[in-house]
Amino acid sequence: MEYNFPVTRTTNPKPRPEDETKLGFAKYFTDHMFCMDWDEGLGWHDGRVVPHAPIAIEPASCVLHYAQMMFEGMKAYRTPSGEIQLFRPDMNAKRMLRTNERMCMPELPEDLLIAAIKAVIKEDIDWVPSAPGTALYIRPFIFGDEVSFSVLPAKHYRFMIILSPTGSYYAANDGGLSTTRIFVQDKYIRAAKGGTGYAKVGGNYGGGMRASKDAMEYHCKDVLWLDAEEHKYVEEIGTSNAFFRINDEVITAPLDSGTILPGITRDSVIQLLKKWGIKVSERKLSIDEILAASKDGTLQEIFASGTAAVISPIGWLNIKGEDMTVADGKVGPIAQKLYDNLYGIQTGTVEDYMGWTYPLGLCRK
Numbered sequence: 459m460e461y462n463f464p465v466t467r468t469t470n471p472k473p474r475p476e477d478e479t480k481l482g483f484a485k486y487f488t489d490h491m492f493c494m495d496w497d498e499g500l501g502w503h504d505g506r507v508v509p510h511a512p513i514a515i516e517p518a519s520c521v522l523h524y525a526q527m528m529f530e531g532m533k534a535y536r537t538p539s540g541e542i543q544l545f546r547p548d549m550n551a552k553r554m555l556r557t558n559e560r561m562c563m564p565e566l567p568e569d570l571l572i573a574a575i576k577a578v579i580k581e582d583i584d585w586v587p588s589a590p591g592t593a594l595y596i597r598p599f600i601f602g603d604e605v606s607f608s609v610l611p612a613k614h615y616r617f618m619i620i621l622s623p624t625g626s627y628y629a630a631n632d633g634g635l636s637t638t639r640i641f642v643q644d645k646y647i648r649a650a651k652g653g654t655g656y657a658k659v660g661g662n663y664g665g666g667m668r669a670s671k672d673a674m675e676y677h678c679k680d681v682l683w684l685d686a687e688e689h690k691y692v693e694e695i696g697t698s699n700a701f702f703r704i705n706d707e708v709i710t711a712p713l714d715s716g717t718i719l720p721g722i723t724r725d726s727v728i729q730l731l732k733k734w735g736i737k738v739s740e741r742k743l744s745i746d747e748i749l750a751a752s753k754d755g756t757l758q759e760i761f762a763s764g765t766a767a768v769i770s771p772i773g774w775l776n777i778k779g780e781d782m783t784v785a786d787g788k789v790g791p792i793a794q795k796l797y798d799n800l801y802g803i804q805t806g807t808v809e810d811y812m813g814w815t816y817p818l819g820l821c822r823k
């Protein structure tokens with residue numbers, strides 16, 4: 459379908475951050491945003507690009523009380539030739555369908571998502587950064603805003619996209635990799651079978667903050683979640699998926715429990731490792747197996763994968779208050795190679811030998 463979204467340009471453009479090495483994560487927002495409405499009978503309508511600004515919302519809107527919302531996280535990258543490109547946006551669109559189905563929210567077609575992203579980036583193209591480690595973070599989200607306290611799916615929704623020029627999530631100043639410390643959470647859980655673990659929804663995060671606060675008390679950046687039933691098997695790390703390299707096998711939690719967020723970076727890591735002939739398994743892995751591997755010297759690497767962080771190597775696991783060093787605590791070779799290839803493909807400095815990039819047809823030198 460052809461979409462044509464009217465644009466209201468800002469009359470008051472913001473100064474852009476001058477130092478691209480100090481962008482941080484989602485500290486700055488661009489000049490414009492995308493908005494669209496959904497009504498029963500009408501479907502999605504009135505897509506538009508408008509100045510980024512606060513929105514009015516009725517205090518009795520259902521999302522503020524019962525959290526019927528979803529979001530996605532993607533990035534746009536500027537290649538050396540000035541072309542702006544996305545990374546596997548079809549995967550975000552497909553995940554969005556599964557999330558919306560779980561949340562009883564209306565479907566958003568893939569071509570609409572991409573047309574909307576393109577329309578708003580076109581207005582803010584000067585905001586796409588190009589320094590090493592940077593990208594334009596894209597946050598599409600949908601929420602129910604019917605005025606209602608009945609616990610039923612809303613009859614009115616809003617779809618919005620906001621944009622933020624960002625640096626690397628766990629900032630090392632040169633945009634490169636550094637290791638972090640992660641807290642193994644054995645008290646609180648993120649998701650149980652039958653819950654919303656596989657859906658990208660705010661509720662999963664609201665319920666997880668208690669656990670992240672604990673992690674900070676142990677000087678940890680984030681939480682390694684264990685399974686809800688036995689508190690034994692590793693699931694994910696905070697806002698990213700987790701990989702463990704033991705005895706030359708790279709292991710990540712399987713998706714079949716429905717408690718793991720199916721990361722697009724996770725899928726890309728698995729495909730790259732397979733292509734490189736490295737053994738990779740989607741299987742259950744217990745924290746005891748990791749501890750044993752650490753003791754006998756076969757634990758080689760742990761890293762997290764996600765759009766925000768790309769690849770984030772883990773140097774220490776904190777288990778019940780005690781630090782366990784992962785190998786020598788330094789960035790591992792597989793994590794480094796994955797980062798170099800993924801970020802290289804995303805930014806067009808490494809040839810896209812996987813067919814993953816999606817040029818938007820927008821160019822800015």
Ligand SMILES: *Cc1c(COP(=O)(O)O)cnc(C)c1O
Pocket residue numbers: 531658694696697698699719720721722723724763764765766
């Ligand atoms: C978004 C997200 C991920 C990573 O998914 P990507 O598609 O790789 O960005 C992992 N875990 C959780 C909980 C997430 O919300």
